[in-house]
Amino acid sequence: MPPVDEYTVGTVARMSGVSVRTLHHYDEIGLLPASGRTESGYRLYADTDLERLRRIMFYRELDFGLDEIARILEDQQAGDDDHLRRQHRMLRERQARTAGLLRALEQEMEARQMGIKLTPEEQFEIFGTDTFEEHQREAEQRWGDTDAWKQSQRRTAAYTKEDWVRIKAEADANIAAFAAAIEAGEPADGPVARALAEEHRQHISRWFYECGYDMHRNLAAMYISDPRYTKTWDDIAEGFSQYVHDAILANAGSA
Amino acid sequence: MPPVDEYTVGTVARMSGVSVRTLHHYDEIGLLPASGRTESGYRLYADTDLERLRRIMFYRELDFGLDEIARILEDQQAGDDDHLRRQHRMLRERQARTAGLLRALEQEMEARQMGIKLTPEEQFEIFGTDTFEEHQREAEQRWGDTDAWKQSQRRTAAYTKEDWVRIKAEADANIAAFAAAIEAGEPADGPVARALAEEHRQHISRWFYECGYDMHRNLAAMYISDPRYTKTWDDIAEGFSQYVHDAILANAGSA
DNA sequence: GGTGCGGCCTCACGCTACGTGAGGGTCAAG
DNA sequence: CTTGACCCTCACGTAGCGTGAGGCCGCACC
Numbered sequence: 001m002p003p004v005d006e007y008t009v010g011t012v013a014r015m016s017g018v019s020v021r022t023l024h025h026y027d028e029i030g031l032l033p034a035s036g037r038t039e040s041g042y043r044l045y046a047d048t049d050l051e052r053l054r055r056i057m058f059y060r061e062l063d064f065g066l067d068e069i070a071r072i073l074e075d076q077q078a079g080d081d082d083h084l085r086r087q088h089r090m091l092r093e094r095q096a097r098t099a100g101l102l103r104a105l106e107q108e109m110e111a112r113q114m115g116i117k118l119t120p121e122e123q124f125e126i127f128g129t130d131t132f133e134e135h136q137r138e139a140e141q142r143w144g145d146t147d148a149w150k151q152s153q154r155r156t157a158a159y160t161k162e163d164w165v166r167i168k169a170e171a172d173a174n175i176a177a178f179a180a181a182i183e184a185g186e187p188a189d190g191p192v193a194r195a196l197a198e199e200h201r202q203h204i205s206r207w208f209y210e211c212g213y214d215m216h217r218n219l220a221a222m223y224i225s226d227p228r229y230t231k232t233w234d235d236i237a238e239g240f241s242q243y244v245h246d247a248i249l250a251n252a253g254s255a
Numbered sequence: 256m257p258p259v260d261e262y263t264v265g266t267v268a269r270m271s272g273v274s275v276r277t278l279h280h281y282d283e284i285g286l287l288p289a290s291g292r293t294e295s296g297y298r299l300y301a302d303t304d305l306e307r308l309r310r311i312m313f314y315r316e317l318d319f320g321l322d323e324i325a326r327i328l329e330d331q332q333a334g335d336d337d338h339l340r341r342q343h344r345m346l347r348e349r350q351a352r353t354a355g356l357l358r359a360l361e362q363e364m365e366a367r368q369m370g371i372k373l374t375p376e377e378q379f380e381i382f383g384t385d386t387f388e389e390h391q392r393e394a395e396q397r398w399g400d401t402d403a404w405k406q407s408q409r410r411t412a413a414y415t416k417e418d419w420v421r422i423k424a425e426a427d428a429n430i431a432a433f434a435a436a437i438e439a440g441e442p443a444d445g446p447v448a449r450a451l452a453e454e455h456r457q458h459i460s461r462w463f464y465e466c467g468y469d470m471h472r473n474l475a476a477m478y479i480s481d482p483r484y485t486k487t488w489d490d491i492a493e494g495f496s497q498y499v500h501d502a503i504l505a506n507a508g509s510a
Numbered sequence: 511g512g513t514g515c516g517g518c519c520t521c522a523c524g525c526t527a528c529g530t531g532a533g534g535g536t537c538a539a540g
Numbered sequence: 541c542t543t544g545a546c547c548c549t550c551a552c553g554t555a556g557c558g559t560g561a562g563g564c565c566g567c568a569c570c
Contacts, residue, residue: 010517020518025557040565042518061356066556091357098353101316102346265546275547280528295536297547321527 006036007045016053031070032056062090174200178244179237188246197244197251213252261291262300271308286325287311317345429455433499443501452499452506468507 009020026032027043032052034043045053052073059069072086177196186192201216237243264275281287282298287308289298300308307328314324327341432451441447452471459466 008518019557021557021559024520029556038518038565040518041520042565058356088357091353095350095353095357098346098350101313102343102350263547274528276528276530279549284527293536293547295547296549297536 005046007050009034009043009045012045012050012053016050016057018053018057026053026056026066029066029070031066058087062087062094178240178247182237182240182243188243189250193243193247194251197247200244200248201251216248217252260301262305264289264298264300267300267305267308270305271312273308273312281308281311281321284321284325286321313342317342317349429458433495433502437495437498443498444505448498448502449506452502455499455503456506471503472507 007015009023012018012023013020023032023034023043023045027034032049035046035049036044038044055073056066056069059072060066064072174196177199178193181192181196184192197216201213262270264278267273267278268275278287278289278298278300282289287304290301290304291299293299310328311321311324314327315321319327429451432454433448436447436451439447456466456468456471459471
């Protein structure tokens, strides 16, 4: 069974997914000349033509012009590996770009649901081609733990307003319970406070990202070190953020 | 200072990254009419126009036609969230598609380094549009019989009579070659028989479903255990199915 | 051996989404 | 009051095919 090695346009079209007209076009402009003809004029394509077509489709997928593709294919006809590496790099760039769009979109969704509005300039920024990787790095650095951040973005993007109402209600209840515990004189390392800390951890895990005890400890550290948190929370009760921090540590340590 | 809220074409172009001509075009076809004009005829765009432009650019990035975009934007003018979710879904699909291409490319790079050649069909397979997530999941797991069967069904459905003639010719040639190899006393684990086994695998991959070495081993097992095969094949020559089975294993093991 | 019928051929015009001037007003600065 | 950047409206050009029109293979079926 030497592979028959001779396909007509229709067969090639069905195998590859491009149209017959496209094959005609590629033949016309010399990008993919049929390597043979039957006596009656039918185009015949060989396996090597299929290989070339595949390359063409790859570069087309990446939005190259046909003339560019022709140049690329002619240029480094020798280096097969170069092609592959090239394509690989470009695909990764595209992944990065799409990822950037995704992240931006997710941010917008979240922002919208929480009633925050981005400025038009902020919104257009993501389309700039050069700043993509930068944008990405910035987001990663801001949140140190990339996975948690990404996971959070993924999940919250799908939330509806109802979800957010519910989430906020849960969070408020947790905060109120903490406040009550403080008022009741419950020690931060006591069972009540620890239970509330556990509730808090599960709240995060349920709605935002998987939050283990280690992660929770990190959060606790942030709660007493980041002024954005301490300021808001210590308005609720004196020493609130410190109390929550201690409760989290107690809960994490006991687990 | 109230937000300026009135931009000329050039400003919008610089902010958004599209060309002035594109803005003119979108105005002409009514996709993004300038919300105002100065006395001297200069187009003026407001913030809401920028928002709309951003949406347009998003859908364009995803290769929608301008008329489609117009319909989408008019259709669900109410549901902002719907837009966002829609875009989100599409971006994720694109991520999946690019990931699929990447995976295939990496596979090819690896294969090339190991000196193995993929069949053309294996290579084209990744370009199929609808079945990407499915394809990916399938590839992640190992191929079960049902998946191979479904893929086979999908592909063979499009084959014409011509294709089938060609397929049968290829298959017959392979069988005849195996029979000749047996007659010539070629060992089942020798180079000739292994080459024929490889030809057989590529035949399957080319016309029916992606058949890797693992899958091929499964097939081999079936050839000696399923009476429908043994009966037909052992009519050709004594021990035919066993011989084919051994050759396939030898070929798969050596790869 | 005619008669379909599906596949192939070559023109050749149409379409989308702009690019690219040509020819000419407009506006703020020098 | 000129200069240069920016804007306007035609209007034709381009890429990458889609979509027939009109006609020739080739194989099956009567």
